[in-house]
Amino acid sequence: MTGPRRPLESRTYDAPRPEPGGAVIETVASEVCGTDVHLHHGQLQGVPYPIIPGHVSCGRVLETGGIVRDVLGAAIVPGQLVTFYDVFGICGSCWHCLVAKAGTRCPHRRVYGITTSADEGLLGGWAERIELLPGVRILPLPSGLEALDFMGGGCGLPTGFHAVERAGVELGDTVVVQGSGPVGLNAAIFAQLRGAARVFVVGAPRGRLEAARRLGVEDVLDLERVPRPEDRVAWVLDRTSGRGADVVVEASGNPAAVVEGLDMVRDAGRYVVVGQYTDAGDATLSPHRHLNRRHVTLLGCWGYEYTHLHRALVMMAKHRDRFRWAELVTRTYSLDEAGTALSEMEHLAVVKAIIQP
Ligand SMILES: [Zn+2]
Ligand SMILES: [Zn+2]
Numbered sequence: 001m002t003g004p005r006r007p008l009e010s011r012t013y014d015a016p017r018p019e020p021g022g023a024v025i026e027t028v029a030s031e032v033c034g035t036d037v038h039l040h041h042g043q044l045q046g047v048p049y050p051i052i053p054g055h056v057s058c059g060r061v062l063e064t065g066g067i068v069r070d071v072l073g074a075a076i077v078p079g080q081l082v083t084f085y086d087v088f089g090i091c092g093s094c095w096h097c098l099v100a101k102a103g104t105r106c107p108h109r110r111v112y113g114i115t116t117s118a119d120e121g122l123l124g125g126w127a128e129r130i131e132l133l134p135g136v137r138i139l140p141l142p143s144g145l146e147a148l149d150f151m152g153g154g155c156g157l158p159t160g161f162h163a164v165e166r167a168g169v170e171l172g173d174t175v176v177v178q179g180s181g182p183v184g185l186n187a188a189i190f191a192q193l194r195g196a197a198r199v200f201v202v203g204a205p206r207g208r209l210e211a212a213r214r215l216g217v218e219d220v221l222d223l224e225r226v227p228r229p230e231d232r233v234a235w236v237l238d239r240t241s242g243r244g245a246d247v248v249v250e251a252s253g254n255p256a257a258v259v260e261g262l263d264m265v266r267d268a269g270r271y272v273v274v275g276q277y278t279d280a281g282d283a284t285l286s287p288h289r290h291l292n293r294r295h296v297t298l299l300g301c302w303g304y305e306y307t308h309l310h311r312a313l314v315m316m317a318k319h320r321d322r323f324r325w326a327e328l329v330t331r332t333y334s335l336d337e338a339g340t341a342l343s344e345m346e347h348l349a350v351v352k353a354i355i356q357p
Helices: 034-040 147-153 156-167 182-193 206-214 229-238 256-264 287-292 306-319 335-346
Strands: 023-032 057-064 081-084 129-132 138-140 174-178 198-203 219-222 245-250 265-273 297-300 329-333 352-355
Touching: 023 081, 023 147, 023 335, 034 335, 057 129, 057 147, 138 306, 147 156, 147 306, 147 329, 147 352, 156 182, 156 245, 156 265, 156 306, 174 182, 174 256, 182 198, 182 206, 182 245, 182 306, 198 206, 198 229, 206 219, 229 256, 245 256, 256 265, 256 287, 329 335, 335 352
Parallel strands: 174 198, 174 245, 198 219, 245 265, 265 297, 329 352
Antiparallel strands: 023 057, 023 129, 023 352, 057 081, 081 138
16 A cells, blocks of 8 residues: 555565564465555554555464464464464553553554555565564464454454453443444444343444344344434433443444434443544534533543453454354455455445455
């Protein structure tokens, strides 16, 4: 991706060798997500174009630079099917890391396929091989999980996990998820696994809502059929004895959804904003009605830490028969079709789009 709104280019590189403590993997699959669409529109700050997109990926280990271990201490070996924490460079020694304990806000944090330039090497998943730099955390896929199981979750898996954890969903809660993209769908899954009795999804288009139903959601509301926010709020109140949901998770990307979502949450409930990864504009709310009088807890949720990816993967391995993540993959594309994949993702024609180089 050479720059905002420029056509994608195919480039050839020398085959990479791992640095000491690093690894090189042969890409099996990488995702195309909403972030890649935003990258292609130039909506993220400080992106060092040209970049190789694809932040969450998996592949087979070709070579390691000496002995490289996973977090459990086991050596990573050639042939292993692995993924990796796409974030690296979190320093562990700055104010954000040590005092605030907010690793996802560490100023040294970097992300494969987003803040890495193609001039630095194969640091993105839309490539036949990926260089894992020293310090990048490698996670073998648990046995029984295939590449497409994991990629059906993609970056939405740890992001949805983090949002649900941050929301503090409790046993028996009623949860509304705004947005039926991969983050919203994974939030709906993890809300159920965390003990929510009832989960509702508000979103569009139809195909994504059908996916939500297959994932055990009690009911879905189609934004395209119910265009007025007040009708959507009434739909939630109708299903919650007029009180609103215990927890609402915003995973829509639309600033207006935040005001609407605050109207869907009950008094003393919790609201988590995870869908505003790029600045899509402002929203106006009433501090009296939406916050103070409602006695609501309002939380932001930025990125995910290693722990979220690790535990999300454990849960995926355990619950893959109940939640069929692989079925969220609507279509796979070759590298040459990456432009088509981007455009189909932009128009929400797919739930999860995967590049298989
Ligand atoms: Zn730091
Ligand atoms: Zn993503």
